[in-house]
Amino acid sequence: MIRASVRDALSRIQSAFPRKEDLETLLSLSDPDETSYLHATACAVRNTYCQERIAVRALIEISSVCKNSCNYCGLNRYNREASRYTMSNNEVLQSVKLAASQGFKTVVLQSGENGRTTESIAQLIAQIKQKFPIAVSLSLGEHPYEDYLAWKRAGADRYLLRIESTDEDFYRSLHTDRSLSTRLECLAHLRRLGYQAGSGIMVGVPGQSISTIARDIQFFSENQFAMIGIGPFIPHPQTPLAKCPAGDLLLTLNTIAVTRIVTKYPWMPATTALGSLNRDYRMEGLMAGANVIMPNFTPQRYKSQYAIYPNKQSRAETPESLEHLGKSANLAIDYGRCDSLLPEWNTCTPIA
Ligand code: SF4
Secondary structure, eight states: OOOOHHHHHHHHHHHHSOHHHHHHHHOOOOOOOHHHHHHHHHHHHHHHOOOOOEEEEEEEEEEEEOOOOOTTTTTTOOOOSSOBBBHHHHHHHHHHHHHHHHHOOOOEEEEESSSSOOOHHHHHHHHHOOOHOOEEEEEEOOOOOHHHHHHHHTTOOEEEEEOOOHHHHHHHHHHHTOHHHHHHHHHHHHHTTOOEEEEEEEEEETTTOOHHHHHHHHHHHHHHHHEEEEEEOOOOTSSSSTTTOOOOOOHHHHHHHHHHHHHHOOOOOBBBBBSSSSSSSSSHHHHTTTOEEEEEEEOHHTTTTTTTTTTOOOOOOOOHHHHHHHTTTTTTESSSSSOOOTTTTTOOOOOO
């Protein structure tokens, strides 16, 4: 039984700029019939705007060194127990080669901030682009415009930088030495340079409310990102948030679904964090409107050291396991580049 108020809210957020009250109503759903209806609507929107497919991206965690102190992250600089490594260019190229040999057309290079120099990353990007017909997504945090420019010129295609929260005070409570305005400025630089820009949030971080999530979804709607990553908060024992509960699964799935319905076009991962709760919930993420899986190609000896939260499941996946995941979700596996689907993407003029 679906309440008329829920149907009305769903209908309104599909046809106009989403009202905060409607977003809050939908994010708060817990009745199984109503959440199934919400998630099924999100899948229908995904299938219409992105086709019935899952994009696969090869994730390589190139360095666990970080100068920041995000309160939720096991790689924060105050965690003396964290293992720190930085992969050499050669090691990264070997991982890219393996991904390319399995048919992947996108690699995502991820690290904490300050693990490598600007020049060595630019060299690495150029080497990847010379050797492999593959798109390069970066997820390397906040950097000056000049760094983003150097990496774009070297051939990088995309950049992922989660906003984490659009609420200034809440943002500052999580990132004591950083500001929301800097993060927004970084996102503006990335867009200006012609990157396919991605963003996202964690769900269930202490201090976050339904209201702040609703505002974040309005931000996604206003800014139209090529990629949006949403995953549950998982507490790390060596952080100030160690004793806080993990993010609620249903709220995470509802956030994915509502974001999908509002923003329509983004590539949205069924995140590693969703696969690292008490069991693997990535299928539920796909059934709530997600459409990306990121198998982990970080070399085995480094995987466990990239511990942004405990028990991170760094699955490599096989063609068979991906096919199985796709079949179970009624989606085809797409090994192509899967570039931005935003309508304005093809007409935007990057400044370099
Ligand atoms: S979230 Fe990223 S920037 Fe923050 S401490 Fe962890 S690795 Fe560093």
